[in-house]
Structure formats: C-alpha cells, structure tokens
Amino acid sequence: MAFLSSFYRLEAGDHLLLFWLKEALIALIIFSFFWGLSLLLRTLLSRWVPRFTAFTSTDLDDRILTRVTPPACLLVVLAGLYYAVKSLPFPEKAHVLSAGAIFIINTIVVTNIAWRVTNELLVWYGSRLAERHGAGVDRQIIPPLEKLITIFLSGIALMVVLQHFNYDIISVVTALGIGSLAIGMAAKETLANMISGFTLMVDRPFRIGDRIQLASGQWGDVADIGLRTTKIKTVDNTLLIIPNSELCNTTIINLAFPDVRAKGRINIGISYDSDVERAKSLLVETALDVPAVLREPAPEAFFVSFGESALNMSLFFWVSEYGSVFATADKINERIIARFREEGITIPYPIRTVIMEKEQ
Numbered sequence: 033m034a035f036l037s038s039f040y041r042l043e044a045g046d047h048l049l050l051f052w053l054k055e056a057l058i059a060l061i062i063f064s065f066f067w068g069l070s071l072l073l074r075t076l077l078s079r080w081v082p083r084f085t086a087f088t089s090t091d092l093d094d095r096i097l098t099r100v101t102p103p104a105c106l107l108v109v110l111a112g113l114y115y116a117v118k119s120l121p122f123p124e125k126a127h128v129l130s131a132g133a134i135f136i137i138n139t140i141v142v143t144n145i146a147w148r149v150t151n152e153l154l155v156w157y158g159s160r161l162a163e164r165h166g167a168g169v170d171r172q173i174i175p176p177l178e179k180l181i182t183i184f185l186s187g188i189a190l191m192v193v194l195q196h197f198n199y200d201i202i203s204v205v206t207a208l209g210i211g212s213l214a215i216g217m218a219a220k221e222t223l224a225n226m227i228s229g230f231t232l233m234v235d236r237p238f239r240i241g242d243r244i245q246l247a248s249g250q251w252g253d254v255a256d257i258g259l260r261t262t263k264i265k266t267v268d269n270t271l272l273i274i275p276n277s278e279l280c281n282t283t284i285i286n287l288a289f290p291d292v293r294a295k296g297r298i299n300i301g302i303s304y305d306s307d308v309e310r311a312k313s314l315l316v317e318t319a320l321d322v323p324a325v326l327r328e329p330a331p332e333a334f335f336v337s338f339g340e341s342a343l344n345m346s347l348f349f350w351v352s353e354y355g356s357v358f359a360t361a362d363k364i365n366e367r368i369i370a371r372f373r374e375e376g377i378t379i380p381y382p383i384r385t386v387i388m389e390k391e392q
Contacts, residue, residue, distance in 0.1 A: 059116040066112020070105040077101040092156045099148040143189040228276035229259040242288035294354035301342030303378040315347040318367045324360040326350040341383040
C-alpha cells in the first residue's frame, strides 16, 4: 500500500479530481487483491480440502466445510474493504465510523460461522440419538439446545462489540445478572419445570409413546414431553398434564422398558376338593391356546395360598405388547371357565359357616 501511495502520490500539477481518481484506484487495487484472495480461499476450501476430508469415516467435516466456506470468504472480502477504505484520505471520524461498522459486520460473520459449525454438530448428534433411542428424540432435545447456544453466541458477540467500543462490560453483565435474578425469583416454578423438562429429555426415563405408571396409580401413554409439562394420554382417552418438576421428583414405572413385552396375571380360586396339579395344568394349557400368549417365556401357574373358601391359584403369561394384556386376559378367562366346567373343577362362591348355640 505504501508503494502504491508513492507511485500515485499527488503531483504539483494534479487537479483535485485527478487526486481522488488516483486514491480511488489505489483503494480499488487493494480491494481487488483481497477479492482474489477470497476466490483462492473458496477454491481451496471447496476443491482441495475435501480431498483430505474424504478419508474420514463421517461426512460431518464435509458438511461443516460446506457451511463455513461462504462466510469465511466474506471475511476476506470485508478485510479488503477495510484496508481499501483506510487507504482513502477521509477525515479521522469517517475512518473511525467505517472501521467500527466493518468490525460489527465481521463480528456478525464470525458468530454466524460459529453457529453454523454448532448447528451441524447438533444435527449430527441428533441423528446419532435417533439411531440409538428411536426417531423423535432429536426433535425433543436439539431445538432447546439450539436456542440456548444461539442466546449464548449472541451474548458473546454483543460483549465483544461493546468491548471494542470501550463500553464497561462489567456493569452490563451486573445489570443483566440482577435482572436475571429478579426474573428467576418471579418465575421460580416455571424455571424449575423448564430445567426439569430439559433433564427429562437428556436423562430419558421414558420416551414419547411409552406407557408409564405414576406413584399415584395413574397410568397411560406419554403423548408429549415439553419444556414445562409432560402430557400423558390415559386409557380413558383423557389427557393428563403434569408439571415436569413433579415427574423428576417421583417414582415412575416404565412399562415399555426395556422392551414392550408385558406380563399378565389372572387370579382364580378352586374348591378344596379339586385336584391342584390338574388345575395348574389346565391353566397353562388354556393360556397356550390363546394365540396372543407368548411361548417364550412360557405361561406358569402357581398354587398361591389357602383362602377362606377356596384354594387361590395364579396364572402368569406374557404378551408381545403391553397394550394387549387386558384383551388377552379376557380371552383366557373365557376359556378357563369352559375348561374347568368340562373337567369338573369348581370355582366356589364365598362360603360362611354360622354356628348358633342355644343357651340352656
């Protein structure tokens, strides 16, 4: 730039128009040089660097490279614009204003590069979660993370710009901290539910579609997991809306974990004069006659206890999906009654023996 200035320096016979033409030509040469550098950088990033990233086992680096190439080239162009403007004989205030404007634009571009890299990482991480835990997980976890990272990057960019213009960042951060404390105190329950919702999304004690049972005895299928509440669709076709903070601090039974198989139980009583072994065999045979009952694990029958008027038996069976337990139990009960009648096994009514003594 010094060489160009000396080559095109103002001579004694130059007019004002010729002087500005020379200065504009110098600025144009500087800008063209950086423009060429940006084209060279684009060529390197789009043609040569992908040859090295092709050897990696994932396409994450290729996607990141594709996303950051345009803003990286724009940074080189903005650098050329800065030096081109700086070479012009403008007043000092004009140079300060132009330099400040270009600095703000550069900060925005750098923040955009950081956001693009982070976005690609989150998309890659979301796809890994979907492969490991099923589809829909990425739609629950990734959007909140994107919002948090966007707020964080925007705050960092704002502090960098304020620091560049000699503003007191500490006072700004202190004011923001006091404001955040006031908001946190006013919305304590809401923040607790949001943090709990984020915890549920990360810890994943249950997923959308899982059937869960609460400590209160209520149960149903998880319809949605939000930042503030979780919605559960009960078997009565009603929607149970529970704050996330309550779910994080209570015991939950996930009926769909580790798999969707479920175990059913049927309790029945037989008379005291019945053959217990034959009754147990009939219960198992009856369960195996129902197609929905799994053969592995096989159904089992047990003599549980002596009742007041009957011998208490229990039949345990497995089905492939927890939603079919009640329908399968209904079919088994119907066949048990029929088989017991055929075999002469009595299901007794409750019996009370009353002894009356007459006083002498």
